[in-house]
Amino acid sequence: MSQARKNVNLDDTITWSGKQLASEIDGEVVLMNIDRGHYYSLDDIGSEIWRAIEQPVLVRALCRSCVEKYHADSETVSADVLALLDKMLEQELITVVSA
Amino acid sequence: MIAFDVYLCGWRVQSEIPLPELLPWTTPQHPVDVRIRLGRVPPLADIVESQRRLTVDKTGVCRLEIPGICTFTVSDGREVVVDPEVPLDSLDLRNYLFGTGLGLLCHQRGVFPLHGSCLRFGDNAIVFSGNSGAGKSTLAAALAQRGHTLLSDDVCALSDMEGGWFVRPAFPRVKLQPASLKAIFGESPDHPPIRLQGKHHFRFEPVSSFDPNPVPLAAIYFLEKAEQGQTESIVEVSGIEKLALINSQVFRPRMGRALGRQSFLRGTALRLAGAVAVRRFCRSFDLSRIDATVALLEQKHGAPSSLKAP
Numbered sequence: 589m590s591q592a593r594k595n596v597n598l599d600d601t602i603t604w605s606g607k608q609l610a611s612e613i614d615g616e617v618v619l620m621n622i623d624r625g626h627y628y629s630l631d632d633i634g635s636e637i638w639r640a641i642e643q644p645v646l647v648r649a650l651c652r653s654c655v656e657k658y659h660a661d662s663e664t665v666s667a668d669v670l671a672l673l674d675k676m677l678e679q680e681l682i683t684v685v686s687a
Numbered sequence: 688m689i690a691f692d693v694y695l696c697g698w699r700v701q702s703e704i705p706l707p708e709l710l711p712w713t714t715p716q717h718p719v720d721v722r723i724r725l726g727r728v729p730p731l732a733d734i735v736e737s738q739r740r741l742t743v744d745k746t747g748v749c750r751l752e753i754p755g756i757c758t759f760t761v762s763d764g765r766e767v768v769v770d771p772e773v774p775l776d777s778l779d780l781r782n783y784l785f786g787t788g789l790g791l792l793c794h795q796r797g798v799f800p801l802h803g804s805c806l807r808f809g810d811n812a813i814v815f816s817g818n819s820g821a822g823k824s825t826l827a828a829a830l831a832q833r834g835h836t837l838l839s840d841d842v843c844a845l846s847d848m849e850g851g852w853f854v855r856p857a858f859p860r861v862k863l864q865p866a867s868l869k870a871i872f873g874e875s876p877d878h879p880p881i882r883l884q885g886k887h888h889f890r891f892e893p894v895s896s897f898d899p900n901p902v903p904l905a906a907i908y909f910l911e912k913a914e915q916g917q918t919e920s921i922v923e924v925s926g927i928e929k930l931a932l933i934n935s936q937v938f939r940p941r942m943g944r945a946l947g948r949q950s951f952l953r954g955t956a957l958r959l960a961g962a963v964a965v966r967r968f969c970r971s972f973d974l975s976r977i978d979a980t981v982a983l984l985e986q987k988h989g990a991p992s993s994l995k996a997p
Contacts, residue, residue, distance in 0.1 A: 609954045611961035614925040618957060625953035629927045 593684055596647055596673040598666065603644040605683040610638065619681050628679060633658070634672060644685045647673065694899040695721070695789070696798070696844040696855035704769060704784070705776050708858040708890065710897050721792060723767040723784070725775075728758045736945030741787065743945040749791045753783055761788060764795030778888060782862075789842045789857065790938040794946050799845040799955045800938035801907070804861065805854050807836040808988035811905035812854040814843050815968075816936045821910040822972060825867040829977045830984070831891040832871055834991030837861060838902060842938050845904060845959070852962055853901035859894070862886045870974035905988070906964040907933065912972050919970040919983045929960040932967075 596602060604610070609620045617635035619628045630638055633654075640650060651666045658665070676682040690701045693709035698720035700709070706723075731744040740752045752758040756779045759769040767788060773779050793800035803816030804827035815823045824840055831837040839857035846853055863871075868887050909932050913919065924932060933956040937943060943952050970980045 609957055611957045613927065613929055613960045616926045618927055618930065618960070620954060620957050622950050622954065625949050627927065627930060627953070627957065 761791040805838040812902035817910035
């Protein structure tokens with residue numbers, strides 16, 4: 589089951605989970621796990637990524653668009669994006685819809 | 688028993704206890720939202736939370752016991768049963784019903800209760816929140832004396848309706864310390880206040896002119912005390928700090944959690960923070976400077992349309 593997954597891979601398709609509530613507070617996205625009531629504040633790039641995954645997105649495509657947008661090298665971007673998505677998955681803010 | 692039929696925060700309340708601060712209900716076809724009746728109020732069994740004289744049982748019934756005044760329960764957001772020890776028209780009774788009682792009704796009915804006072808500035812509502820002793824009621828009284836309409840004191844009931852945030856007006860009454868009363872109204876106020884537990888209650892307008900309709904919430908100010916020699920200042924709060932401030936002033940949050948409202952309260956605070964301006968308002972506690980405080984707010988939100996004679 590997708591809920592049991594601990595890590596996000598480049599070949600996964602991910603999107604917002606049904607267990608989160610998000611609010612944009614002065615341009616900063618703050619997320620909440622509805623069951624736990626914990627808040628997670630995202631920085632500018634994290635907020636951009638959050639907006640980009642409202643609809644299901646292939647993680648590899650998400651990384652590619654970040655590389656283009658921030659002119660960074662692909663390896664660093666992939667590592668950073670996957671680390672962020674792993675945390676989001678752990679807090680049930682996102683869900684893996686298919687691998 | 689005569690039932691009083693009144694508005695409270697937009698709800699139709701029928702009460703066996705007189706509630707003269709509240710506007711009489713006007714649309715008879717509307718169902719009754721809350722009934723307040725007299726009855727025996729035995730201690731609760733299966734208590735899941737207790738905080739001083741307030742207890743909650745596992746079915747969500749809340750019971751407050753104030754020796755010498757009253758005991759009451761609040762259930763389902765629909766029923767309040769009161770066992771009074773003072774005359775039915777005593778302000779002491781209403782003091783607890785309008786404070787803790789109203790806060791519990793909000794929690795049970797899915798309305799967000801923020802600790803603070805609220806006034807109307809033009810078409811909008813402004814909430815003044817902060818810790819006990821931060822001067823919320825004193826500022827509210829000074830603004831009401833200027834001609835801004837008082838919408839609630841102590842518990843502000845906030846709801847989102849049609850995509851915006853609104854304050855549900857409660858009543859035009861405020862509780863003041865005697866020193867504040869004297870500073871704002873001088874030695875002989877037009878309407879004599881009623882004394883209660885070291886504070887004076889003061890009503891500002893005839894109930895008949897009170898508008899019970901929800902008012903759009905424009906901003907929440909968190910009141911703080913200025914250092915000596917500092918002048919009044921308003922600081923815009925942004926980002927996650929807004930959330931911390933709003934969460935710090937939820938009315939009786941432990942009771943809300945015991946009633947299973949934790950997720951609702953945290954989520955509402957999050958959505959409020961995204962939608963409403965939040966500011967820190969630092970000002971002197973010197974009551975002789977209250978006019979400067981009022982002037983600063985009116986610079987931002989406008990003076991009342993018809994100023995009351997000083």
